[in-house]
Amino acid sequence: MILLIQNEVIKLLLKKKMILIIFLLLIFITLFSYGEKYAYDKNIERLENLSGDMNYDWKSLANQRLKDLDKRLDSPYIPEGGISSIEIEIEQLNYFIENDINPITPSAAKFSVEFVEQGILLFIPLLIVILAADLVSGEFSSKTIKVLLTRAVPRWKILLSKFIALTMMTTILVFIIGVLSTFVSFLFLQRWGLNEPVATGFSLIQGTLNSDYVVLVTRFQYMVLIYSLVWFVSIVLASITLLISVIVNNTASAIGILMAALISGQFLQFFLSDWTLVKYFFVTNLNLTHYLSGSYQVIEGMSLKFSIILLSLWALLSLLISFIVFNREDVLV
Amino acid sequence: MFNKIIWPILSFISISLVIVFIIGFVFSINIDKGNPEDLIQVIDKKDDFLNTSNESNPEEDKILNILVMGDSIGFGIGDETNKGIGKGYKELISKEESKDIEVANISVPGDESDELLNLIENKQNDSIILKADIIIISIGGNDINSIEYEDALSLDVNFKEILKAYKENLEKIINQIREINTEAQLAIIGLYDPYSKEESQKTRLLLEWNYETGLIANLNYKIAYVPTYELFKYHLDSYLSADEFHPSSKGYQAIVEELYDILN
Numbered sequence: 001m002i003l004l005i006q007n008e009v010i011k012l013l014l015k016k017k018m019i020l021i022i023f024l025l026l027i028f029i030t031l032f033s034y035g036e037k038y039a040y041d042k043n044i045e046r047l048e049n050l051s052g053d054m055n056y057d058w059k060s061l062a063n064q065r066l067k068d069l070d071k072r073l074d075s076p077y078i079p080e081g082g083i084s085s086i087e088i089e090i091e092q093l094n095y096f097i098e099n100d101i102n103p104i105t106p107s108a109a110k111f112s113v114e115f116v117e118q119g120i121l122l123f124i125p126l127l128i129v130i131l132a133a134d135l136v137s138g139e140f141s142s143k144t145i146k147v148l149l150t151r152a153v154p155r156w157k158i159l160l161s162k163f164i165a166l167t168m169m170t171t172i173l174v175f176i177i178g179v180l181s182t183f184v185s186f187l188f189l190q191r192w193g194l195n196e197p198v199a200t201g202f203s204l205i206q207g208t209l210n211s212d213y214v215v216l217v218t219r220f221q222y223m224v225l226i227y228s229l230v231w232f233v234s235i236v237l238a239s240i241t242l243l244i245s246v247i248v249n250n251t252a253s254a255i256g257i258l259m260a261a262l263i264s265g266q267f268l269q270f271f272l273s274d275w276t277l278v279k280y281f282f283v284t285n286l287n288l289t290h291y292l293s294g295s296y297q298v299i300e301g302m303s304l305k306f307s308i309i310l311l312s313l314w315a316l317l318s319l320l321i322s323f324i325v326f327n328r329e330d331v332l333v
Numbered sequence: 334m335f336n337k338i339i340w341p342i343l344s345f346i347s348i349s350l351v352i353v354f355i356i357g358f359v360f361s362i363n364i365d366k367g368n369p370e371d372l373i374q375v376i377d378k379k380d381d382f383l384n385t386s387n388e389s390n391p392e393e394d395k396i397l398n399i400l401v402m403g404d405s406i407g408f409g410i411g412d413e414t415n416k417g418i419g420k421g422y423k424e425l426i427s428k429e430e431s432k433d434i435e436v437a438n439i440s441v442p443g444d445e446s447d448e449l450l451n452l453i454e455n456k457q458n459d460s461i462i463l464k465a466d467i468i469i470i471s472i473g474g475n476d477i478n479s480i481e482y483e484d485a486l487s488l489d490v491n492f493k494e495i496l497k498a499y500k501e502n503l504e505k506i507i508n509q510i511r512e513i514n515t516e517a518q519l520a521i522i523g524l525y526d527p528y529s530k531e532e533s534q535k536t537r538l539l540l541e542w543n544y545e546t547g548l549i550a551n552l553n554y555k556i557a558y559v560p561t562y563e564l565f566k567y568h569l570d571s572y573l574s575a576d577e578f579h580p581s582s583k584g585y586q587a588i589v590e591e592l593y594d595i596l597n
Contacts, residue, residue: 006336071442071443168343168347172346172350174350174354175346215364227357228353228358229357229358232354304361
């Protein structure tokens with residue numbers, strides 16, 4: 001079994017897909033982090049012009065806000081939930097003032113999180129598809145499936161080893177995304193920012209954003225949390241890609257089907273947000289990271305748990321169907 | 334080469350990463366733990382609380398309770414004598430009132446209408462609202478202040494949105510108070526314009542705001558609207574405190590007298 005997995009990993013490496021993916025990542029990350037730096041510089045310039053001062057003074061603004069918050073905290077009549085969110089904002093502001101960091105300054109860790117938050121809907125799925133789409137269909141296209149199936153191992157073992165190899169490579173890919181986006185953006189932004197406090201744990205109750213359960217974590221912990229969600233999404237996508245790759249014996253069609261699903265899923269979110277059936281489509285649920293940062297949900301009745309359960313179901317079903325199909329398929333090449 | 338170097342490295346990295354990611358994944362699920370059930374429990378508790386405290390205490394009848402809620406003006410910021418609206422009104426009516434008068438103030442400086450709504454929806458404050466005979470509300474100044482620096486183009490659009498949200502909040506606030514206390518006399522303090530410079534567009538918006546507040550007040554049961562715009566207009570120098578935004582003690586006195594004239 002381990003030999004089979006080794007064999008599959010070698011095949012994935014020999015196709016040089018990883019190199020293509022890393023190349024793509026480098027281009028995009030360089031472009032985006034340069035853009036971020038540029039936008040930040042412009043912004044500071046604008047603020048300096050606005051205040052007519054050479055040194056844009058964020059500290060006095062932050063101090064003003066801190067005084068305001070303190071005053072509000074003194075009032076004995078604000079509800080408990082309100083107190084905790086005020087305390088969290090005070091703690092955050094204190095950190096920024098003590099460390100002399102302007103809260104809007106971009107950092108490598110912040111960029112890395114933003115990059116996957118934006119990329120989780122289309123860019124990262126695309127990379128997974130590049131990696132996985134020809135996993136089985138490629139064997140058919142190049143007719144190597146005959147050699148593979150004539151070995152004295154059951155078919156499910158072959159598919160399982162392919163899936164395990166794919167999981168390994170996907171995991172490493174997510175890690176590479178994290179490392180590359182952090183290091184490359186550091187070259188531009190010149191700040192790590194791993195210790196900044198981040199507020200997370202927002203929840204929606206009856207349509208309004210509830211901050212009673214908000215906790216403060218460091219930016220690094222937050223990064224690990226976000227990347228774990230990205231990893232989960234990537235594994236789910238890898239399973240779905242495997243299914244398509246098994247069913248369609250043609251790599252180009254496999255990529256086409258998956259891209260169509262991803263893109264049409266985005267459109268569905270825009271046009272059919274009233275239609276509740278949309279929330280059961282896997283693409284609608286990919287945006288897991290938004291639940292952590294407290295952004296609003298697209299469709300009523302979706303929560304982190306709902307999305308995770310739904311995505312797991314999609315992944316399990318895909319795997320199940322791919323194993324059944326692969327076991328029974330007639331191979332006529 | 335592959336078997337001896339790359340494969341062990343790859344498998345080690347991927348297995349350890351999988352473990353890290355699974356741990357992180359479990360954490361991020363747990364961090365998002367806002368349970369709607371908690372909120373429902375709170376609502377249930379509130380109902381219990383109301384039922385137990387609804388029987389009025391005979392001793393309470395000898396006291397006239399005044400409750401002030403809202404923003405910094407309700408709180409009394411700017412008043413050198415520290416009386417604010419609540420104590421100022423108490424002084425005015427104490428001459429002819431035989432009952433003892435108690436003033437409670439649950440104002441939070443800086444509050445906007447949605448924050449006041451949150452405050453009174455909180456069960457902690459139900460008892461204080463329940464025993465109040467007069468409730469004075471000052472709210473809206475911070476809502477409208479958020480558009481102070483908008484440019485002329487976006488001003489109208491934003492104003493309409495803020496006004497709409499404010500009206501909804503104000504009606505919810507009134508309904509919420511009425512759910513707890515059906516008989517108290519309510520008074521809503523209108524807005525004045527602390528900026529002396531003539532800007533006809535913003536003045537028009539402020540008057541529209543006051544008009545809508547007055548409508549809500551007058552269309553409901555036992556709610557008085559206390560206009561302040563006219564009071565302050567020609568007395569900005571003496572009625573505003575040193576921060577040129579909040580009323581001075583003279584300004585508060587003027588508001589209180591207006592309130593007294595309306596209620597008595």
